[in-house]
Amino acid sequence: MKKKSILILMLIFIIAVVSACGNKQTSGVKGEANAASKNTAANASDKPSYTFKLTTIVQADHPWVKTAEKFNEELNQRSGGRMKLxxxxxxxxxxxxDMIQQIGAGVVDFGYITTAYMSTRAKSLNAWFMPMLFPNTEAASKMRGTDSATKMLALLEPQGIIGLDWLQTGNHSILMKSGSMETPEAFAGKKIRAPGGTVINDFYSALKASAAPMPLPEVYPALQTGVVDGVNASVDSAWTEKYYEVAKEFTLLNQFSFNAMVVVSKAKLDKLSPEDQQIVKDASKAAIDWGNKYVLDNEKEVLKKLQDGGVKVYEADNKDAFKSVTDEIWAKYSSDPLIKAFIDDATKK
Structure with missing residues (x-):
């Protein structure tokens, strides 16, 4: 009995020692894990935070602004909360x-700037405005990843501006105070508000109409008072800018693609670490993917809203009637190799 008692005591002692060692080892592992977690948090907090600025001309309910809001979400998520917009x-x-001057100087970081304006700074961007190059918005959107469209993004770098992507708003058609515009003859003598640009001016001039560029805030009263007869407009801008209230006949001519060049300040981008530059580029791409899809999905719904608001919609079925005008303009601008490449890329699809 005495020997058994001694053996039992020895066994209890051994178990106690092993258990104590195990607890000590577990405690050490937990301690190391906690320390690693603290180090990770410390490393994250060491990285700089940014509040970027993005500018655009369109109203707050326009798809471009919704896309900017998506960009903000992507930046915040991908940076762990360090970046916002x-x-x-x-x-x-x-x-x-003014926006481009601010972006070039690094005062503003990002812009969704109309390609119509950007074409005044790089003539090859006029490729997007070759008349009737795209039958619909989806066809124009597919040009985004082509070699010619990608090369265009680098054209503004000497001016301190880097192109990141292309954001659609929908092809432009003709919204008139009255009258359909299904034939070239319908344009004679008409004054159409349109973005500035030599291609757009050439198109309307060839149709014996005149293009009247003016800032967006001036377009509604110009339509209302008859200063212009109609407006070069996408389905969405006809709705979000409320042009449908004063112009009631919409011809879906799809005469021009219309988009924004997504730009970033070179000065700001160069100040970011390579890791943060990649976060910005990835977040922008994800937002533009989303934005272009939103425009396509939204177009039919908005067209129905316009019709419900009293707008009469015409399908321009005889676009061959405009062929002599469009062929003349395509040929004129094809002397620019990048525009020629863009037309070739578009007509292959």
Whole structure:
């Protein structure tokens, strides 16, 4: 019995020692894990935070602004909360010329700037405005990843601006105070508000009409008072800018693609670490993927809203009637190799 008692005591002692060692080892592992977690948090907090600014001319309910809001979400998520975006719609920071000056100087970080304006700074961007190059918005959107469209994004770098992507708003058609525009003859003598640009001016001039460029805030009263007879407009802008209230006949001519060049300040991008530059580029691409899909999905719904608002919609079925005009303009601008390449890329699809 005495020997058994001694053996039992020895066994209890051994178990106690092993258990104590195990607890000590577990405690050490937990301690190391806690320390690693603290180090990770410390490393994250060491990285800089940014509040970027993005500017655009369109109203707050326009798809471009919704896309900017998506960009903000993507930046915040991908950076672990270190990056966020302030959005300035409706030309709050001035006209597009002012916006580009601010972006080039690094005062503003990002812009969704109309390609119509950007073409005044790089003539090859006029490729997007070759008349009737695209039958619909989807066809124009597919050009985004082509070699010619990608090369265009680099054209503004010497001016301190880097192109990141292309954001659609929908092809432009003709919204008139009255009258359909299904034939070239219908344009004679008409004054159409359109973005500035040599191609757009050439098109309307060839149709014996005149293009009247003016800032967006001036378009509604110009339509209302008859200063212009109609407006070069996408389905969405006809709705979000409320042009449908004063112009009631919409011809779906799809005469021009219309989009924004997504740009970033080179000065700001160069200051970011390679890791943060990649976060910005990935977040922008994800937002533009989303935005272009939103435009396509939204177009039919908005067209129905316009019709419900009293707008009469015409399908321009005889686009061959415009062929002599479009062929002449395509040929004129094809002397620019990048425009020629863009037309070739578009007509292969």
């Amino acid at each position: 302030e959005i300035f719609p409706a030309s709050q920071l001035g006209k597009e010329a």
